[in-house]
Amino acid sequence: MDRIKIDLWVGIFVALGVAALLGLAMKVGNLTSSKIGDTYKVTAAFENIGGLKPNAPVKSAGVLVGRVADIGFDSKAYEAVVTIKIDKRYAFPKDTFANIYTAGLLGEQYVGLEAGGDEDVLQEGDKITQTQDAVVLEKMISQFLYNKASEPNNDSKASDEKAGKEPAATSTELGDAPF
Amino acid sequence: MSANIVEIDNVSFGYNGRMLHKGINMSFPKGKVVAIMGGSGSGKTTLLRLIGGQIKPSKGEVRVDGAVVHEQDREGVYQLRRKMGMLFQHGALFTDLSAFDNVAFPMRELTNLPESMIRDLVLLKLNAVGLRGAHKLMPTELSGGMARRVALARAIALDPCIVMYDEPFAGLDPISMGVICDLIRTLNDALGATSIVVSHDVKETFLIADYVYFVANGEVAAEGTPHDLMQSTLPFVHQFVHGEVDGPVPFHYPATDYRSQLLNYTDTAI
Amino acid sequence: MIKSALNGLIGLLSGIGHRMIARTWRLGAGARLFFLTLMYSGESFRRFHLTLREVYFTGVMSLLIIIVSAFFVGMVLALQGYNTLQKYGSSEAIGVLVALALVRELGPVVTALLFAGRAGTAITAEIGLMKTTEQLSAMEMMAVNPIARVVAPRFWAGVIAMPILAALFSMVGILGGYLVAVPLIGVDDGAFWSQMQANVDVRDDVINGVIKSLVFGVACTMIALFEGFDAPPTAEGVSHATTRTVVISSLTVLGLDFVLTSFMLVV
Numbered sequence: 012m013d014r015i016k017i018d019l020w021v022g023i024f025v026a027l028g029v030a031a032l033l034g035l036a037m038k039v040g041n042l043t044s045s046k047i048g049d050t051y052k053v054t055a056a057f058e059n060i061g062g063l064k065p066n067a068p069v070k071s072a073g074v075l076v077g078r079v080a081d082i083g084f085d086s087k088a089y090e091a092v093v094t095i096k097i098d099k100r101y102a103f104p105k106d107t108f109a110n111i112y113t114a115g116l117l118g119e120q121y122v123g124l125e126a127g128g129d130e131d132v133l134q135e136g137d138k139i140t141q142t143q144d145a146v147v148l149e150k151m152i153s154q155f156l157y158n159k160a161s162e163p164n165n166d167s168k169a170s171d172e173k174a175g176k177e178p179a180a181t182s183t184e185l186g187d188a189p190f
Numbered sequence: 191m192s193a194n195i196v197e198i199d200n201v202s203f204g205y206n207g208r209m210l211h212k213g214i215n216m217s218f219p220k221g222k223v224v225a226i227m228g229g230s231g232s233g234k235t236t237l238l239r240l241i242g243g244q245i246k247p248s249k250g251e252v253r254v255d256g257a258v259v260h261e262q263d264r265e266g267v268y269q270l271r272r273k274m275g276m277l278f279q280h281g282a283l284f285t286d287l288s289a290f291d292n293v294a295f296p297m298r299e300l301t302n303l304p305e306s307m308i309r310d311l312v313l314l315k316l317n318a319v320g321l322r323g324a325h326k327l328m329p330t331e332l333s334g335g336m337a338r339r340v341a342l343a344r345a346i347a348l349d350p351c352i353v354m355y356d357e358p359f360a361g362l363d364p365i366s367m368g369v370i371c372d373l374i375r376t377l378n379d380a381l382g383a384t385s386i387v388v389s390h391d392v393k394e395t396f397l398i399a400d401y402v403y404f405v406a407n408g409e410v411a412a413e414g415t416p417h418d419l420m421q422s423t424l425p426f427v428h429q430f431v432h433g434e435v436d437g438p439v440p441f442h443y444p445a446t447d448y449r450s451q452l453l454n455y456t457d458t459a460i
Numbered sequence: 461m462i463k464s465a466l467n468g469l470i471g472l473l474s475g476i477g478h479r480m481i482a483r484t485w486r487l488g489a490g491a492r493l494f495f496l497t498l499m500y501s502g503e504s505f506r507r508f509h510l511t512l513r514e515v516y517f518t519g520v521m522s523l524l525i526i527i528v529s530a531f532f533v534g535m536v537l538a539l540q541g542y543n544t545l546q547k548y549g550s551s552e553a554i555g556v557l558v559a560l561a562l563v564r565e566l567g568p569v570v571t572a573l574l575f576a577g578r579a580g581t582a583i584t585a586e587i588g589l590m591k592t593t594e595q596l597s598a599m600e601m602m603a604v605n606p607i608a609r610v611v612a613p614r615f616w617a618g619v620i621a622m623p624i625l626a627a628l629f630s631m632v633g634i635l636g637g638y639l640v641a642v643p644l645i646g647v648d649d650g651a652f653w654s655q656m657q658a659n660v661d662v663r664d665d666v667i668n669g670v671i672k673s674l675v676f677g678v679a680c681t682m683i684a685l686f687e688g689f690d691a692p693p694t695a696e697g698v699s700h701a702t703t704r705t706v707v708i709s710s711l712t713v714l715g716l717d718f719v720l721t722s723f724m725l726v727v
Binding site: 268 | 589600
């Protein structure tokens, strides 16, 4: 096999490899979609973040506006402190509302931002005060079963009594959940 | 002293405590064809490896062109090896290269000659062994004798001053044997080189050698010109030269008494 | 009776000991060959066409087996994945499943296993035979270093070829999965790709996969080279060495994969 033919084949081989890598990066990976330019960081405290992970998306009105940079724990307030970085192109009012949502029923969790009405906008290092915790599925299911059991029907007295006391507490907890 | 290009001075060598050589002395004068003879397993090839610096002697020293081989570093050994050419027992041609590329190999690896000059030199060397017409063939397409000749052309590719032949006649038909025999002598005289021939073929070796060493039991058993050795009355030399079955070199490998071994049923280690 | 049992035990223990010593010796000798190869790589880089020639033999010649295997692996992944995912009503996630499985694990690992069988054995047999027929000895006697001339080009060729083959494997596998999922099963085309893009991270998944295949390339090629170099110069010796190449390479790849994965997931 002469050298020119070998060089040609090796050239084709390497070109195929580069094409495959580019394909993996562009078509399969998030190199094109995750382009976030300059960012500013804000923090938000949650009582429960559920399964939120670093690098999870931050969305507003369904549009990707940033990513979760870091998750820490405040040992004084016993809260989770989530640092999120937001694309500089997007400004949000100071009284923006931060929620932790789940994509689909079992999907990954992400932070949703709902703009408030304040005239001042969030700056680097600011803290979002209004937050809504993640929905924990187990909690939700037990709540649902509980409510189901407490529905007024011709059950025994004991369950009626119990139902009469508890629902008030649970409904406040679930009341402003986004579903 | 200075007339000897290779000197083996009181060399001992062995593997795992078993000594193969016990104090061997040899000298190889410039321009001569010197043969080392001996039975199979007498360590003839090992002597060539000692000269080439592939192994180190346990005792004594080998000097090539005045330099002690085992005291050289890697670069020094490689410098010495550039003065040597070696023909291996089965040719050891590179099976992935054609005859032409095999002969060109040392030139391409060790020199910066332009490709056009390498081509002329390779054809010259192949012509010297009569195989210029076969330069395109691969080693698998060559007969045993032809492969040996291509390997010889490769060994002399860089005009070495020492050419070593490891069993150059083994396994060849009489015609190829005669051709190789002839080539060793003529190339030696044409190059002005020194040839060291390791062989056990008495007839061919005696035909071309100027001086012969006999190696047996790790020692030089006899030495002299072929003519002297033919007349030698030493029992070992006589046995070897005339190819007798039994003599000082026993037919049997050392063993315990035959009768007692046959009778001893419990000896399962047979 | 007791004496013979004791002798048997001693024999067993000394057998284990001998084998341990032999294994350790081989590990050391292999490491030595590795460092010598790195040391003399400069000499071989100056004549890079030697390495390119070996890329041809190890890489280009392995293309067919890699592409065909990848295609089938991708198709099977899609079939199996769909079967399970549709029970949970998330059959769109099939793209993510196929892509992550291939890019993170199957691409580098299966490529390395196939490489050990296709190219590794060829390297071992070739070098073992070169040794048996005294070609390496002849080279040394010509003042040409066999490590620089024979070992180093093959080593770098393997290191270059492996990540390329692994990337091709992943890409072709994903295409195979796409063919099964979208035209055959009827998963939505857009969902297939967009879910994949949302969940495959270039640094965490793609780059880590490339790092894995680089490490596997070094390991597989070095094992094949060492086994060839260390093979006893007989027909039997070379055949045993070739078998060992496949066995040791496969085990090493799987073991290394676990170590690398745990590093990548923790850090």
